[in-house]
Amino acid sequence: MAWLTAHLKTLFASKRPKNPPKRKPPTREEKGKFRATDDDDNTTTTTTTSPSYNNQSSPKRSNSNRSSNTNSSDLTDSDLLPILHYEELHLVPQILTEFPAFYLVGHPLPPPPLSQAKQILTSTDSVKQSLIHPRKSTVRGYNHAKPSGREWWDYSPENGGTMLTLDDEEFRHSTREYFEKSIQLLQKICGEFNNNTFTESGDKRVVVPEEVMSDIGFSTMRYLRYSPTILERPNAPKMEPPVASSSSSSHSGSSSKSQQKEDGYSLPRMEAHTDHGILTLMTATEPSGLYVWDRNGKIFSAPPIENTVMVIAGDLMTHFTAMEGKNVINDGKEAIAEGTVLPTVHAVVLPKGGAERYSVAVFLRPRRDMVVSKHRVTKEDGEVVEENMTFGKWAEEKGRVRGRRCWMIGQERLSGGQDI
Numbered sequence: 542m543a544w545l546t547a548h549l550k551t552l553f554a555s556k557r558p559k560n561p562p563k564r565k566p567p568t569r570e571e572k573g574k575f576r577a578t579d580d581d582d583n584t585t586t587t588t589t590t591s592p593s594y595n596n597q598s599s600p601k602r603s604n605s606n607r608s609s610n611t612n613s614s615d616l617t618d619s620d621l622l623p624i625l626h627y628e629e630l631h632l633v634p635q636i637l638t639e640f641p642a643f644y645l646v647g648h649p650l651p652p653p654p655l656s657q658a659k660q661i662l663t664s665t666d667s668v669k670q671s672l673i674h675p676r677k678s679t680v681r682g683y684n685h686a687k688p689s690g691r692e693w694w695d696y697s698p699e700n701g702g703t704m705l706t707l708d709d710e711e712f713r714h715s716t717r718e719y720f721e722k723s724i725q726l727l728q729k730i731c732g733e734f735n736n737n738t739f740t741e742s743g744d745k746r747v748v749v750p751e752e753v754m755s756d757i758g759f760s761t762m763r764y765l766r767y768s769p770t771i772l773e774r775p776n777a778p779k780m781e782p783p784v785a786s787s788s789s790s791s792h793s794g795s796s797s798k799s800q801q802k803e804d805g806y807s808l809p810r811m812e813a814h815t816d817h818g819i820l821t822l823m824t825a826t827e828p829s830g831l832y833v834w835d836r837n838g839k840i841f842s843a844p845p846i847e848n849t850v851m852v853i854a855g856d857l858m859t860h861f862t863a864m865e866g867k868n869v870i871n872d873g874k875e876a877i878a879e880g881t882v883l884p885t886v887h888a889v890v891l892p893k894g895g896a897e898r899y900s901v902a903v904f905l906r907p908r909r910d911m912v913v914s915k916h917r918v919t920k921e922d923g924e925v926v927e928e929n930m931t932f933g934k935w936a937e938e939k940g941r942v943r944g945r946r947c948w949m950i951g952q953e954r955l956s957g958g959q960d961i
């Protein structure tokens with residue numbers, strides 16, 4: 542992992558421009574709240590990270606809530622992600638510049654639909670087949686990445702969530718309800734960016750376009766299953782020694798070719814990546830195996846914590862919070878200010894032991910035709926023109942970056958480069 546950390550450190554060590562988007566700094570009291578603190582004498586066994594807003598109701602992080610491959614006694618306060626109360630959403634813009642993720646407690650969401658994830662992802666093969674999108678979309682309906690031991694189903698909000706779904710009223714109802722409430726919550730968080738970001742002259746700055754708050758755009762919800770049984774392939778030896786990976790793993794599907802060259806010794810996983818959209822809300826079953834990276838390459842374990850959801854930033858949030866007048870696509874690192882939220886690099890590696898993991902991820906995304914930025918293009922005759930870059934094009938372009946699933950700020954686009 543050390544080389545990876547070092548690599549990410551280099552990539553994210555951006556110099557600080559002089560003209561960052563301004564936010565009112567949190568008060569001392571507020572700062573104390575979003576920094577996780579131990580509130581129990583027995584720090585080696587509880588490693589509690591209770592924000593000080595209300596110790597009575599604050600969630601405990603017990604050892605059983607920790608990732609099974611993390612020894613909690615090795616953890617210090619600075620290894621823990623912050624827990625925020627729903628009433629403190631105004632702190633999110635600040636928190637997301639300091640941490641790659643936060644847990645939210647006291648939110649108005651119903652229980653996460655993890656049993657629904659299990660229900661649909663353990664359906665029969667013929668049901669799964671019937672849930673595959675006619676044009677094989679990897680962001681609608683059923684998909685699998687067998688070499689990575691993972692399968693997933695994406696909700697289709699169009700037509701009231703009645704397409705590519707189970708013929709089960711209860712399933713449909715809870716799926717739709719969780720999706721809609723989660724999107725409302727993420728939109729509210731976006732509103733906090735607009736309420737708490739200021740221009741040089743002290744006026745409120747519209748960071749997230751208003752339409753993101755009023756339109757679900759191309760948002761979706763994903764149910765995922767990670768299981769060693771998905772990795773199993775006919776005629777494959779049960780266990781092979783580890784092989785240095787050529788790292789051309791697929792995020793979005795599998796082919797028989799990729800299955801053949803896949804390492805025999807592997808754990809169910811999702812490769813390190815950033816999400817396309819604005820914000821992602823996540824929740825999962827144990828065992829965890831979810832990790833997030835901060836802007837300095839520091840890795841945090843992000844196990845599920847009861848009654849909380851985790852929120853991370855996607856590529857577009859970086860774009861929205863870039864320096865005024867600068868553009869991540871054209872200006873790379875120069876567009877990154879202190880108040881810019883970087884996209885959260887995250888990965889899942891299931892701990893050894895054979896257990897399954899289910900997760901739910903709700904992605905807030907704008908409409909695909911939303912113009913994200915002006916994009917400089919050099920024409921054949923050498924003339925440089927500005928073209929509109931839509932969200933759809935942005936996402937497509939990212940997909941073309943070979944071997945990369947992270948939008949590497951400040952790196953040359955499409956430059957190839959090392960896999961991570």
Ligand SMILES: O=C(O)CCC(=O)C(=O)O
Pocket residue numbers: 763765811816823824825831887889900901902
């Ligand atoms: O399974 C998880 O917790 C993460 C899923 C994820 O990162 C994704 O689908 O983009």
Ligand SMILES: [Fe+2]
Pocket residue numbers: 814815816887
């Ligand atoms: Fe993701």
